[in-house]
Amino acid sequence: MKAVFQVQPVDGREAQQLEVDIHNLVVAGWAGRDMAAIEHHIEELAAIGVPRPSSVPLYYRIADNQLTQADRIQVVGDASSGEIETFVFAVDGELYVGIASDHTDRKLEAHSVALSKQVCAKPVGTTAWRVADVAEYWDELVIRSIIVENGAEVLYQEGTLDSLRTPQELIAGYTNGSALPDGTGMTCGTVGAIGGIRASTTFIMELYDPRRQRSLRHRYEVEILPEVA
Secondary structure, X not given: OEEEEEEOOOOOOOOEEEEXXXXXXXXXXXOEOOHXXXXXXXXXXXXXXXXXXXXXXXXXXXXXXXXXXXXXXXXXXXXXXOOEEEEEEEEOOEEEEEEEEXXXXXXXXXXXXXXXXXXXXXXXXXXXXXXXXHHHHHHHOEEEEEEEEOOEEEEEEEEEHHHEOOHHHHHHHHHOOOOOOOOEEEEOOOOOEOOOOOOOOEEEEEEEEOOOOEEEEEEEEEEEEOOOO
């Protein structure tokens, strides 16, 4: 998938536009730092039929044609929902971070987590930062998402990145210690849904930098297609 990102500058540098050919898409699941909390969540999901992961973290390969920068996606049925995640990719050996939604079919998740992720498009934003510009205070960055319920915007997710493994750690686990190759994009885990996981036809996501008071934001709408037998 050809993606175009506007890289927000710092320290007087000029803005930069990157065109990236992402041909390897990876979703890093079970990416939290607190293993006790992960185990508790695994047991919660197992109680409703979601299979236990074979390893932690677990790297799901997703077809690269599922990545999209469009502001609308289509899904079958009303059982899917978004998840805000940081999205890292490399260009000429330099690592960048944007935002993406690991949109997932929750009904299918009880049968196969991998399939539930694969059947949904993965929206990604159009702006990015250099990881080097935020690495010193990475744990302070905030990810949040907003959904629309009964015509009103509602905070759906919010948390600092100190609850998740760093991109460097997740990349090393995937590549056996090597750098992230150019052409690979990876989502890096999410935080819990406030009030429980639920669907919405509007999903707004943000990565907020409290030190520089700036954000990466992206919004997409969901069109529900009929689930026919």
